[in-house]
Amino acid sequence: MSERLNAWPALVYEDLAPMVDYVNRLVQVGGKYTLDEPFEAGWGNIVLDVTPRGLRTPTFRRQGVTFEVHYRLLDSDVVVESDRGSVTVPVSDGSLAAFYASFCDAAADLGVRPPRTSLICEIPDAPRKFEDDQVERTWDGDAARLMWTAFDLAAGGLETWQVPFQGHRPRVGVMWGGFDLSATRYRAHPATPEADRPAFMQNAARDEYVSVGFTFGDAKSPNASMYAYIWPQPDGLEGRTWGVDGAAWNPGAGLVLLPWSTLRKTADPRQAVVAFGDAVYEAAVETAGWPADVIGSRCDGWRMSTTPPAAVRGRDQ
Missing domain, CATH: 3.30.920 (Metal Transport, Frataxin; Chain A)
Incomplete structure (x- = not known):
């Protein structure tokens, strides 16, 4: 431990x-x-x-x-x-x-x-x-190293989560405006942005997406955490489980939150990030009609270099 x-x-x-x-x-x-x-x-x-x-x-x-x-x-x-x-x-x-x-x-x-x-x-x-x-x-310098460590560890989990998605998924990286680490999956369905938002925020919301990320928190919510949301926000997110004990839907924020303090105590934090992201995508499938058939196998390159396609296809994710 x-x-x-x-x-x-x-x-x-x-x-x-x-x-x-x-x-x-x-x-x-x-x-x-x-x-x-x-x-x-x-x-x-x-x-x-x-x-x-x-x-x-x-x-x-x-x-x-x-x-x-x-x-x-x-x-x-x-x-x-x-x-x-x-x-x-x-x-x-x-x-x-x-x-x-x-x-x-x-x-x-x-x-x-x-x-x-x-x-x-x-x-x-x-x-x-x-x-x-x-x-x-x-x-x-010590705080800078701690920040990098958090970004690096969270990025490893989010990159692993993203691998099997076969739709459009930009690189996992830090959004330099809000300064959060983001991993996002898109589908080609137009969405309607909120009209009272600035233009750059409206352009961020023109398509449907699922986003999972990491934030250090802010003055209003001073806790580092993994976060996730589905845009547009569907009904039916209350009462769901989110892959990791301690992860919960926060209706006021419109986010699913997994506190960093909880994540770091799990048996395998990196795998917990993956489980958290998978649970969010499953919620998108079940509540917002997202496709379930665009998730491929999650396995390493060595396995893919030696395993026939049929065997890979049958592998449990």
């Missing part, structure tokens, strides 16, 4: 909140470049990959330069890598405005222009633009 709890560490919101807020602002700088990419349903094109060192944008190809931005949380820096070379921008104590200026100057040496917009989004009470955010913040 102790070894598992150490691998899946405790996440105390009050301890992590300052760094979560800081890193959320930092990753929006490189994240803005994703808005120039072709739009995927639900903004699947914008997610940041969870890497062995931090969070990284997709590769961008534009204006005569190919580049990517890597937020190396474990190294306290940001690396812009391109076909012309690479530059490193240290991250330490300071303001978002100062980081943004340093980032733009360093990226310019590689022929990378500033993002087309510097608006800060999805952070309550934030200044309007990066260059307006003059608040001095403290970089905490």
